[in-house]
Amino acid sequence: MKIYLKSWxxxxxxxxxxxxxLIIWFLPKEAGDNVGIYQNGELLYSFTREELEEERSIxxxxxxxxxxxxxxxxxxxxxxxxxxxxxxxxxxxxxxGGAPIVCLPNRLVIRFIDAGxxxxxxxxxxxxx
Amino acid sequence: MRKIRTAFLxxxxxxxxxxxxxxxxxxxxxxxxxxxxxxxxxxxxDGADELTRQAEEEIMRIENVLSFSGDGExxxxxxxxxxxxxxxxxxxxxxxxxxxxxxxxxxxxxxxxVVEAWGFFSGEYRVPGDSELSDLLGLTGWEKVSVVDGQVxxxxxxxxxxxxxxxxxxxxxxxxxxxxxxxxxxxxxxxGGNVCLLGGRPDGTAWRVGIMSPTDGEEYVGxxxxxxxxxxxxxxxxxxxxxxxxxxxxxxxxxxxxxADSGLLSVTIVCDDGARADALSTALFVMGEEEAVxxxxxxxxxxxxxxxxxxxxxxxPGLREDFQISEGxxxxxxx
Numbered sequence: 265m266k267i268y269l270k271s272w273x274x275x276x277x278x279x280x281x282x283x284x285x286l287i288i289w290f291l292p293k294e295a296g297d298n299v300g301i302y303q304n305g306e307l308l309y310s311f312t313r314e315e316l317e318e319e320r321s322i323x324x325x326x327x328x329x330x331x332x333x334x335x336x337x338x339x340x341x342x343x344x345x346x347x348x349x350x351x352x353x354x355x356x357x358x359x360x361g362g363a364p365i366v367c368l369p370n371r372l373v374i375r376f377i378d379a380g381x382x383x384x385x386x387x388x389x390x391x392x393x
Numbered sequence: 394m395r396k397i398r399t400a401f402l403x404x405x406x407x408x409x410x411x412x413x414x415x416x417x418x419x420x421x422x423x424x425x426x427x428x429x430x431x432x433x434x435x436x437x438x439d440g441a442d443e444l445t446r447q448a449e450e451e452i453m454r455i456e457n458v459l460s461f462s463g464d465g466e467x468x469x470x471x472x473x474x475x476x477x478x479x480x481x482x483x484x485x486x487x488x489x490x491x492x493x494x495x496x497x498x499x500x501x502x503x504x505x506x507v508v509e510a511w512g513f514f515s516g517e518y519r520v521p522g523d524s525e526l527s528d529l530l531g532l533t534g535w536e537k538v539s540v541v542d543g544q545v546x547x548x549x550x551x552x553x554x555x556x557x558x559x560x561x562x563x564x565x566x567x568x569x570x571x572x573x574x575x576x577x578x579x580x581x582x583x584x585g586g587n588v589c590l591l592g593g594r595p596d597g598t599a600w601r602v603g604i605m606s607p608t609d610g611e612e613y614v615g616x617x618x619x620x621x622x623x624x625x626x627x628x629x630x631x632x633x634x635x636x637x638x639x640x641x642x643x644x645x646x647x648x649x650x651x652x653a654d655s656g657l658l659s660v661t662i663v664c665d666d667g668a669r670a671d672a673l674s675t676a677l678f679v680m681g682e683e684e685a686v687x688x689x690x691x692x693x694x695x696x697x698x699x700x701x702x703x704x705x706x707x708x709x710p711g712l713r714e715d716f717q718i719s720e721g722x723x724x725x726x727x728x
Contacts, residue, residue, distance in 0.1 A: 302424060304426065305424045305425045348517075368429065385613070388586075388604075389586055389603070390610070391627050
């Protein structure tokens with residue numbers, strides 16, 4: 265009788281752990297909201313979602329190249345740049361589903377810090393090549 | 394009793410590991426600029442940090458060897474109008490020339506002087522005149538290049554080689570193979586718009602790759618589920634300039650010397666050889682839909698996703714199960 269009770273206790277404990285693990289497993293994977301500004305692969309600035317609500321403008325220089333990054337209302341974008349192509353400015357604000365903001369001449373990247381993009385895709389194939 | 398407890402313990406450990414309560418798999422990511430683009434390499438598995446560093450070094454090495462300017466092998470050949478190359482470069486040149494032949498010259502590594510005249514290398518864009526272009530076209534033609542025993546020579550002085558249409562795909566494949574040989578079974582290589590997949594995701598499911606919309610960089614025409622292939626897209630929508638209200642993009646038709654105007658907005662190639670995927674994405678973009686479909690039908694050993702100017706998305710039957718189209722596009726399956 266004693267053994268039965270103990271087995272029952274262990275079974276209950278095991279079931280409980282299983283349920284907890286399953287709940288954790290099926291919880292929506294929270295995508296990181298932190299955004300980073302990188303120069304040549306080095307993280308210069310990082311912002312949480314709350315920090316992106318505070319309006320500010322950051323001037324970033326690289327070998328004579330200049331990018332002006334603007335943050336407001338939860339968005340981040342390159343407002344001005346002196347690079348020849350201006351791709352970083354025409355990219356518009358950073359969105360979770362889209363590509364990172366890249367300024368090739370000034371070696372600048374603005375992207376979400378976690379590896380994934382929007383949880384919808386792992387990578388994007390686009391026509392730069 | 395002890396047996397029961399041990400059994401429970403084993404089951405417990407299994408449950409914890411299988412449901413992911415245990416430690417996450419090791420991974421490492423490198424972000425860097427190379428080959429005139431932004432790259433990101435993510436490796437999963439033991440030794441990821443060291444292998445990611447090696448992958449970055451390998452790409453830098455290939456960039457130096459293949460760059461059309463500077464003192465790398467190809468740069469030196471362009472400067473001196475020929476010369477000797479290593480075995481690796483010779484093999485890649487032979488493959489590139491073979492792809493040029495096979496695509497009827499739609500992919501051509503000798504288009505270099507024409508692309509240079511348009512300013513796509515320097516960023517000082519201009520529209521060359523008709524006579525200038527026809528003169529420059531005389532300096533192009535893959536059949537005027539010979540590669541024998543590591544010796545590269547041009548039939549016409551002033552010719553040059555640009556491996557930009559195959560180099561990134563080649564580099565991705567090299568890194569893929571290097572990681573595979575090191576025992577890695579999951580890695581994601583993003584080389585500009587080129588995506589090279591090693592295996593599937595770390596959890597064993599297929600990778601999901603968005604195919605960028607040519608008209609809106611924030612959207613996809615669809616999502617492709619894939620593993621262990623290269624996915625390379627060519628389009629005229631990212632590298633271009635405008636003059637007098639006309640848009641000129643960077644994919645030059647070797648037959649005319651002007652940006653290809655074939656009715657396609659983008660071409661994505663899916664195949665297990667990154668270098669080939671890279672070259673074919675350019676070639677099929679130049680060919681246009683009809684010729685691209687017949688080129689594929691005659692070989693049937695790769696897959697594509699074509700986005701046409703009239704808003705259709707044409708895919709090969711091989712992708713039917715794995716490609717989810719976004720709303721607003723009409724899907725057609727090539728036959």
